[in-house]
Amino acid sequence: MHHLTPLTTVSEQTLEQLELQVSLLNAAIAATPDWIFIKDENFSYVLANESYARAVGQTVTSIIGKDDLELGFSSELVSDDSLENIPGSRMEDLAVLRGETITKGQDVITLRDGSKRIFQTKKQPLRNSQGKIFAILGFCRDITENCQVQKHLQKILLHEDKDINEANLPTKHLANVSTCINSEKINLEKISSRQIGSQQTNLQPINLQVPHPSSLLSQANLETSVQSIESQQVDFRLQQAQRMLEKMLPTLGCSEQRYRSLVLASAQLVWTADRQGKIQDVVTRSKDSQIALLEIKGDKWKHLLHPEDRDRISQAWQKSINSQKLYQEEMRVQTKQGDYRYFLVRAVPIFTDNGQIREWVGVCIDIHDRKQVETELQQKAWELEKTLQKLNTTQNQLIQNDKMSSLGQLVAGVAHEINNPVNFIYGNLNHADGYIQDLLGFLQTYEKHYPNAVQEIAEEAEAIDLEFMRQDLPKLLSSMKMGAQRIREIVLSLRNFSRVDEMEKKEVDIHEGIDSTLMILQYRLKAKPEHMGILVEKSYGDLPPVECYPGQLNQVFMNILSNALDALEERDRKRSLKAIEENPSRICICTEIDGLDKVIIRISDNGPGISEEVQERMFEPFFTTKPIGKGTGLGMSISYQIIAEKHGGYLQCNSLPGKGSEFLIEIPLQQNQIV
Incomplete structure (x- = not known):
């Protein structure tokens, strides 16, 4: 059984010391005018001081997480410049990650304002407690003024026949060089004896032998001496930064162990897989795991998937x-007991330096209980929706039936x-017809006897057009009889139809x-x-x-x-008279x-x-293809x-x-035949 140490038991004193060390x-790093930065294995900045941020036109916060190209450096500067045979910064970084230390005595760098400055640069690898390189430490010092002083001094040495006062270098510049170098000596001695946290560093003060400016004119190795002094300063600061980082690594290793313990203490299953997706390692509490751990190594996990999920999951995994x-x-996923449980699986890729996947790290979370609750809620929601839909349908049908009933009563009345x-x-x-026939017969008899x-009678007969x-x-x-009969038929049809x-x-x-x-629809x-x-x-x-x-x-x-008439009328409006x-x-x-028992109407x-x-x-209720206002x-x-229910x-x-x-309608002859 694992005895896990909770994070809350970490010594407060250790945390305070670590915080003080980081703060110092x-x-x-922030106080030095030199440029200091750290890049990770993906060439992204994880640390930069204010001096470097100002030089590249950024803030310390905005630099973090970006690489040189994202900060605006030209691709020629980052990649190889094959024309001048000068390696780019990316190639230098790769060399440092392989364990090399790159030092440049004079490196000309063009700043954002277009000016060119001369820097002394150094890049070296940072290693953890196991000796593995995990970052690149970079240091840059602006030595433009120093180089200018050297150039002037070289001119003086080349013209020994001239007086020093006639040279272009004023005496005060030589004094500035001496003051600057002696000041660096004092600063280095102070830094070397400074306490960091509650412990003294083991670094010894660096004794810089700085000759007086008057003697510099007579020395032939002036340039070598100045570069040696600057190199000592760079080495000292790099050593100091590396020792501080190395003191932090044990604490980081302890944190790594605690995080692993947290994984073991959780109910989740954490796993790793190679770049082909084959599971290599699984971390979990074996006694609490629902899945047999030995059965998921390699590609075996696919056989534990539900048959309905197997193709979908395999395709999704290959796509990722x-x-x-x-x-x-x-x-x-099939559990040890043989049943299936729902799991949520997440995985992220871990990349190598060249952008290829090195491995996958993932978790497997049991969400079976949650899925059951979701399923029940969905079922309840579906039932409520169907019930609501049925209520709405019933309500509208009642309204429609009520309208038809009222209409039927009105039509019947x-x-x-x-x-x-x-x-x-x-x-x-019928009586009028008999009377008229009698009158016409009487008129005919009268004309027969009195032709x-x-x-006066003849004129009146002609005026009323008696023959017509x-x-x-x-x-x-x-x-009139035909019209009256038509009215009787319409009234009978209305009475028959109004039986709703x-x-x-x-x-x-x-x-x-x-x-x-059909009689009611005759007008259409x-x-x-x-x-x-x-x-x-x-x-x-x-x-x-x-x-x-x-x-x-x-x-x-x-x-x-009515629907048939609507469709036919709509089509005829689009057809020609000939069609x-x-x-x-x-x-x-x-x-x-x-x-013998069914009636069919087509x-x-x-x-x-x-x-x-x-x-x-x-x-379906409320489904219509008619425009709004023309169909319910x-x-x-x-x-x-x-037809179906009634x-x-x-x-x-x-x-x-x-x-x-x-439309085919089929109903039984007798309703008592309905089963």
Whole structure:
């Protein structure tokens, strides 16, 4: 059993010492006018002081995490300059990561303002406690003024016949050189004896032998002496920074161990895989793991996946390997007990110096309980949604039925009121016809016995056109009788169709319901100036009385026929008169007996047809293809419920685009036959 040390037990004294050491190191780095920076293995900056940040036109914060190209350095400076055979900074960094130390005595660098300065630079690797190189430490010192002094001194040495006062170098410049060098000596002695934290450093003061400026003129190795002094200063500061970093490595190693302990203490399974995706190592508490650890090494983990998830997960894992991007998937994995549990798997790639994947590091989190809760919530939400949809449908159907019931009552009342005077007129027309025939017969007898009428009677007969009246009056009376009969038929159709308020089953003639519906829609069937009429072909079989809800069945006929008329009228508006004459719009209605117990009604048209997508949804509540304001989306839904639920029948649509549509209605002859 592992005995884990919690993070809260870390010595406060150790943390304070570490914080003090880091603070002093940061202060020393920030105070120096020299450039100091550290890059990681990916050439990104992890540390830079203020002097370097100002030189590159950035802030310390903005530099972190960027490389030289992202900071605006030219690609020629970063990459190799093959024309001048000068290695770029990237090649130097790679050499340092391989263990080399690169020192340049005079390195000319162009600053952002376009000026060129001479720097003494040094880059060396930083190693951890195991000796592994993990970063690049860089140091740059501006030696432009020193180089200028050297150049002037060299000119003086080359002209020994001239007086020093005639040279271009004033005496005060030599004094500045001496003062600067002696000041560096004092500073280095102070730094070497400074306490860092509560411990003394083991560094010894560097004794810089600085000759007096007057003697410099007589020395031939002036340049070598100055460079030696500067090299000692650079080495000292690099040694100081490296010793400070090395003192921090044990603490970092301790933190690494603690993080590993945290992984072992957690309920997650942490794993690593090679760049091909084969699992190499697994870290978890074995006794608590739901997965057999030995069965997931290499590619064995794929065999533990649920068969339905196997292809999807394998393809997603291979896609992440190819794209070198984050991997995250939910999957079902077989446990030790043989059942499947949901796991969330995440993995990130770890890259090498050349940008290739070295390995993958991932976690496997058990989310089975969460998925079960999500599934239950989704099921509840789905049930609530269906219930709400059903309530909305029922509410709208009740409203629609109430409207139809009210309309039926209104139509029935109007039909009753119209029917009484129409019957009176129709009944008296027969008597009027008899009276007129008697009068015409009497007039004919009078003319037979008194053919020569007096002058006044002859003139009156000619004025009223007696002969035309004698011929036209029977025709006029016949037309009145025909109109009255038409009114009687319309009233009867309205009464038959208005049975929507009848809740009881009755044995009725199905053909009467169809004819009544066609009578009401006659105004849309007959020809008008703006469009030709629509033909109706009826092929009625010999049907016995059918037990049904007649009013509701008439409502189904109305919905189907109205939709057919809408489709035909819409198509005719887009066709020419010649095309309509060659192929007129047509509705066919057929009825027949299927066996001994079922009635089949087919209502078809030669319209544009219905697409498969619309057929799949046409019986859904509120689904409509008509423009807003022209359809509620309830007509066919209510029709389906009337046939299927009220009558125990079957309503089906058969259609192909461009081939017309057919609605098939099948209901039993007797409602007691419904199982």
